Amino acid sequence: MNSFFLTMFIFSPLLGVLALLFVPKEESSTARFVGTAATILPLACSVILYGTYLSGSSFDRFSQKADWIQFGNFTELNGKFFNVPYELGIDGFSFVMMLLTAVLGTLVAIAAFSIKQQVRGFYMLLLILEIGMLGVFAAExxxxxxxxxxxxxxxxxFLVGRFGKFASEKAAYSFLIYNGIGSAILLIVFTILFARTGTANMEMLQDLLNDDQAHLFAPISESLRVGLFLALLVAFGIKLPIFPLHRWMVHVHVQAPPPVVMLHAGVLLKIGAYGMIRFGMGLFPEQFEKFAVLLAILGVINLLYGAFLALIQTDFRKVLAYSSISHMGIVLLGLASLNTAGVQGAIFQVVSHGLIAALLFFLLGLIEERFGTSNIERLGALAKKTPILSGFLLAGAMASLGLPSMSGFVSEFFAFLGLFNSMPIIAAVGTLGIILTAAYLLRAVLGMTFGTHKESYRTAADVRGWEFIPIITLIFLIVAIGIMPSILAEPISTTLQTLGIGG
Incomplete structure (x- = not known):
């Protein structure tokens, strides 16, 4: 079926960008209203998609295909090869990721009420970023x-470089250099695949590469397949990030404004996991299986390295930054298991960490706004002056360390369950990371909420007004997934079947 719905979904924030062009720079309140309203458009589209899923209808009805780029006139190929049509489509996994993007897009727009300078420019950049993220998950x-x-x-x-802290420009360039290298590697892989197979369609590529009898325009040897797979691992490993390609991410988490980090940790890092699943497991399943032990080892390194460094930090921003590295290790562990439970746990972790990280970084922003610091040693006894904020902070920490009835528990349980079935020794070592997670989160949160009282902020305000919207929404989603994991498990089951994951 050729529907324009996904195109409308992806590019709907563009209406907000155009509207903001007519808002005077000094009208900050108007810019906030227009920018936030523009994020509601994709959110409404995601609700329609969710309604379609609940009704039992297939996502195929939303697929779209139109002529776009043609390389020469290959009439003898019946137009099937060396053409790049405009193709959009979704399955259960991409649907979940688009829903996550739309929800966090709106919540980040609300969280950005704290931005005081260049408000119009901030929201324009935010909306363009949302278009890119939605498009990544719908591209076919x-x-x-x-x-x-x-x-x-x-x-x-620009969001990092212009709206961050004193070293934000350095963080922005670090982000651009690392991700630019990853993009260059990705472009080389895609070019080779297109030249050798004659198609850029993901479904056709999966069929051609996994069929020994398929007709290819140039053979792809086993060594080339291994090279392409490893190149994809590096390209998406930078995005995830995988140790030792992680330094740029720490700089961004520390220097960028909290609303930007909410979206970066919540969605942008997850593009790395999405790419590994969609391209690594989908296009090169045999190579993925051969390097599964390496992925598991990298996952354990990520998990333990991030946890150890988070444990010794004195700044809560850095605690959360290294926590993200650690939690992405769980994604690698789940994928390395190559069974239903593990891969399902990895996808759960992608969504769960997106929600939990967004919650914690929003609360971090409130703390910095009220107390002027995120240094754990300079904060103390917050529970006396801001009990509601402290309670929400503790709830976020509990979710992150995997408290039962919250999404973090479900994702970690399935990921490790899958890994114990396939690599019990590596899984046993990895469980140390779970213990360390509880240690560094409780150390940081309890150190801020209790301890010595600081006179300098005796009049600090607690959570109020619009600040409740992102907090309550995120906690609701975290608990909902923890109590009813089927709301995620059912949509992604079709993706697991497509990837041939079983056992």
Whole structure:
């Protein structure tokens, strides 16, 4: 079915960008209203998609295909090869990621009420970034995926560099250099695949690469397949990030404003996991299986390295930054298991960490706004002056360390369950990271909420007004997934079947 719905979904924030062009720079309140209203458009589209899913209708009804790019006149190929059509489509996994993007897009727009300078420019960049993220998850061919992938880099560069702290420009360039290298590697892989197979369509590529009898325009040897897979691992490993390609991410988390980090940790990092699943497991399943032990080892390194460094930090921003590295290790562990439970746990972790990280960074923003610091040693006894904020902070920490009835528990349980079935020794070592997670989160949160009282902020305000909207929404979603994991498990089951994951 050729529907324009996904195109409307993806590019709906563009209406907000155009409207903001007519808002005077000094009208900050108007810019906030228009920018936030523009994020409601994709949110409404995601609700329609969710309603379609609940009704039992297939997502195929939303697929779209139109002529776009043609390389020469290959009449003898019946137009099937060396053409790049405009193709959009979704399955259960991409649907979940688009829903996550739309929800966090609106919540980040609300969280950005704290931005005081260049408000109009901030919201324009935010909306362009949302277009890129939505497009990545709906693209059905390599060229379109790469264009949307690149579209996320430019607004993110300016959001970090212009609205961050004193070293934000250095963080922005670090982000651009690392991700630019990843993009270059990705472009090389996509170009080779297109040249050798004649198609950029993901479904056709999966069929051609996994069929020994398929007709290819140039053979792809086993060594080339291994090289392409490893190149994809590096390209998306930078995005995830995988140790030792993580330094740029720490700089961004520390220097960028909290609303930007909410979206970066909540969605942009997850493009790395999405790419590994969609391209790594989908296009190169045999190579993925051969390197599963390496992925598991990298996952354990991520998990333990991030946890150890988070444990010794004195700044809560850095605690959360290294916590993100640690939690992305759980994604790698789940994928390395190559069974239903593990891969399902990895996808759960992608969504769960997106929600929990957004919650914690929003609360971090409130703390910095009220007390002027995120240094744990300079904060203390917050529970006496801001009991509601402290309670929400503790709830976020509990979710992150995997408290039962919250999404973090479900994702970690399934990921480790899958890994214990396939690599019990590595899984046993990885469980140390779970213990360390509880240690560094409780150390940081309890150190801020209790301890010595600081006279300098005796009149600090507690959570109020619009600040409740992101907090309550995120906690509701975290608990909902923890209590009813089927709301995620059912949509992604079709993706697992497509990838041939079983056992």
């Amino acid at each position: 061919n390599l060229v379109l995926f790469f264009i949307f992938f690149e579209l996320t880099l430019v607004p993110m560069f």
